[in-house]
Amino acid sequence: MNHKIFLVARQEFTSTLKRRSAQFAIFGLPILSLLILSGINWFAKSQGSDDSSILSSFISDNADVLPTGLVDETGQINHFPPPTNSLFTPYATLDAAQAAYEADEISGYYQIPADYLTTGNVFHYADNVPIDSPNEYMLFTLLADNFLDESVPTALVIAPLQQYEEINLSATDTQAAQSTGAAIGLSMGTAVLFYLTVIGAAGYLLQSLGKEKENRVMEVLLSSLRPIHLLVGKVLGLGGIGLLQMGVWTFLAFVVFQRGNNLFANISLPTLSAGVWSLTIIHFIAGYLVYASLFAGLGAVVPNVKEGSQYTFLLMLPTFLPLWFNSIMFTAPNGPFAIWISLIPLTAPLAMPMRLTLTAVPPWQWMVSLSASVGTAVLFLWAATKFFRSQTLLTGQHFSPKVIWRTLRNI
Structure with missing residues (x-):
């Protein structure tokens, strides 16, 4: 040079x-x-979150919003796994949930009818109900955890293709x-x-x-x-x-x-x-x-x-x-x-x-x-x-x- x-x-x-x-x-x-990624990872581990819910847990646990009421008329929802335990507040009747809503204690409430297992209907009560409620995924997790048989892993029902991969068969040396x-x-x-x-x-x-x-x-x-x-x-x-x-x-x-x-x-x-x-x-x-x-x-x-x-x-x-x-x-x-x-x-x-x-x-x-x-x-x-x-x-x-x-x- x-x-x-x-x-x-x-x-x-x-x-x-x-x-x-x-x-x-x-x-x-x-x-x-x-450092930011490590901080998110540390926070998720400290909350006991699994790999599939780290980001959703991080967002949900830190959002300064009111919980959502839950009226279970089936009588079968008795387990609230994290982070659903901080997102949903159970109520015995619709009147109790409505009173809590009017007192600004909850942002709205879900009704799980007694015939849920037959019809699959769920009702959401709130003013200005959003098209895509951020708690819908957590409600899905809660229902799957309580209504599925213990032999069926809840995580696989929620995300059945967790390890889905497409393999490139045209690869060479x-x-x-x-x-x-x-x-x-x-x-x-x-x-x-x-x-x-x-x-x-x-x-x-x-x-x-x-x-x-x-x-x-x-x-x-x-x-x-x-x-x-x-x-x-x-x-x-x-x-x-x-x-x-x-x-x-x-x-x-x-x-x-x-x-x-x-x-x-x-x-x-x-x-x-x-x-x-x-x-x-x-x-x-x-x-x-x-x-x-x-x-x-x-x-x-x-x-x-x-x-x-x-x-x-x-x-x-x-x-x-x-x-x-x-x-x-x-x-x-x-x-x-x-x-x-x-x-x-x-x-x-x-x-x-x-x-x-x-x-x-x-x-x-x-x-x-x-x-x-x-x-x-x-x-x-x-x-x-x-x-x-x-x-x-x-x-x-x-x-x-x-x-x-x-x-x-x-x-």
Whole structure:
């Protein structure tokens, strides 16, 4: 590596890492998320909740609402398992429940008629009865617990498909058989990680270039550095920030899922080979090179960070295509649409990793995708260096398509 490129890369890496905003994004945000999940898990365990009712118990026990009355005319409801014991107040008659309602002691009341086992009818009395009462699920739990035979597990009646999985039989040696639902979840997680790391690091590059232009530091740097050395150094240095963030977030994600956290007890991660993980990371790196080069070109022609940030969304639009059409990606990951957007350089960095987590991708496709992305990154980076002409940097003119066209004609 050229010594000047190394110096620029080291400076960008260390200066960005010292920023509090970067430290929070890399370390603080994932740790905060982990602490919140751990707190919810601890609260659920302290309340004696099972895995299937942690979130509902957490919400119900903390909601500052009145309980709901329950008039059991069958005489068979005598057990109120948590958290139904805090949600329902039993009354012997409808008149007693109505009196409690008028005294604002309850928010309403349910009537379980004497012929419930024959008709299945249940009546809910309240002013402005909601279309979907939040206590309906808890009432279902209460009725199932009291009317079912002890040999029938209540949890299986409430959620008979707790461990339902779809197995991908088209998996090859690069991808083990896996749960389709879990693979979709991992695919969406891959998309989130892409935006947090790849686009985030590219955004740091735009900010760095914009601030140096505003402070006239860029003119000093270009007096002793070639534009290619400056840009490559910045791309590599901030790419290191992106890789660090990716590593921290991925490590903490595995910690959450592997520690037996009750919130994720029923979630099984798909088994992916080391090759698939490696290809995903490589595509992330290629995607970063593509968008870092694009942002570098934008940083070269805009006069300041504020004006440049207005156009970042336009540059990022192609990356949203795999998410906008995620139903096609999930149902037909080897279909024509999924294949084409995983080969186009501007959409491939996200589309190809999503496909890799969903199905077996032919080697020629990911090789073409990588080659096209790297080639596009080199082309964009070369064009960005041409934008760093002294007259472009010194004029301070506002960004416009006319400026871009004039600059491109002079390359």
